[in-house]
Amino acid sequence: MRTIIKYVVLDLVKNKIILVYSFFLLAMSLGIFSMDENATKGIMSLMNLVLIFIPLVSIIFSTIYVYNSSEFIELLVAQPLKRKTLWLSIYTGLSVSLSLAFLVGVGIPVVLYDGTATGWILILSGLFQTIIFTGIALLASVNTRDKAKGIGISILLWFFFTLIYDAIVLLLLFQFSEYPLEKPMIILSMLNPVDLSRILILLKLDISALMGYTGAVFKDFFGSTAGVVISAIVLLLWSVLPVWGSLKKFQRKDL
């Protein structure tokens, strides 16, 4: 497995997009922190970057990369290798490279300027977003043969998780505003890794008071040890399940 990961990472480094991505993130983070006097405000601005931009880059880049490696994949499946090894190596190579870019671009500035627990939660969330959306990209690309369609599906999935999902939740909130919605809201926010990360960061920032009664319920749940453990489990499930699904599909795929 290590041999294949080596070739994937080498290929990604040669690709240079990952390098450009880390520099871009670094410039953004440094810019945000030097503009705001208050590091907490900087974290707030960075949070939006992390929760919208990171998923976008991870999902689109990984999808395109998988399609562009079709020759590499075709060459290697005829060799004495497990398909599982090949697929997981591609996943590992991609998520490790993207995570490193994130750590360089956002992780280092956050630790330098902020370094509080909130900062660490932000870094952890960004890492989770990276590997979760890389996994979703693999699932989208293994299921569609056509490259344009696969990339389209990836963009739609990103749209869904960052925008459409929230719109649906808001709609539900207004439609059922006469019912107690706090518990369903917690479950709904668990189903979306982006929302879950956002809530975890916001609660750490202690501005949940702004969210009214729902905020209090959130604080009650996500602030407790059980809530944190459950959130961590859900994020882990989000990082594992799409990749596992894509692996099952890839093992039966005709090449």
Add this chain to the structure above:
Amino acid sequence: MIIASNVTKTFGRLKALDNVSVNCAKGQTIALIGANGSGKTTLIKSILGMVVPDSGFITFDQHNILHDWNYRMRIGYMPQIGRYPENMSIAQVYAMMKDIRKSSSTVIDEELITGFGLNELMNKKMRTLSGGTRQKVSASLAFLFNPDVLILDEPTAGLDPVASEILKQKIVQEKEKGKLILITSHVLSELDDVVSEIIYMQEGKLLFHKSLVQLQEDTGEIKLAKAIAQIMK
């Protein structure tokens, strides 16, 4: 050595393989013949595990290949259209393959690399290569690890006459070592002095599997091309 039992594979509505059973033994050189789209490449890809059959199974030395991958250590495969990572050089592709298939027991056979004169092109990127040169790379990769089984899908298509002759000599040489060789080709005249068995496929079905001698007797023709032409009538 390789036994396929009742292998069926459909792509959408198309039945690419329809209940195909074959038995390929060590030392045979088998020509896989059939019209375009008769399922030859699908059969080859099923043997390699690149295509997963809907039903039926394939065994390699009595082991089902379905969840196995080690058996591919003993196969050299030359695809019909060799596709390689575009931004790798020939040398890098060879290095990667050696890295993946390395084991102490394999003897590296670089005869074809020198025969084709690929040594001078080692630093060229795969995307800059002509179709024929790619075929040369594919062919030399198939023979590189001295495998027990060689599967060659249209090996001479796109090769110039000189390279084609070198490859043919190499096939004969490997045949004499007692290896199992599977070849598909449309240029039947080329197969005459190489093959010992014929498998004929039509619309996903295996029509017959005979030795060349048997086929010559049955049709009264000595040349393979003429014998096949008579059957196709």
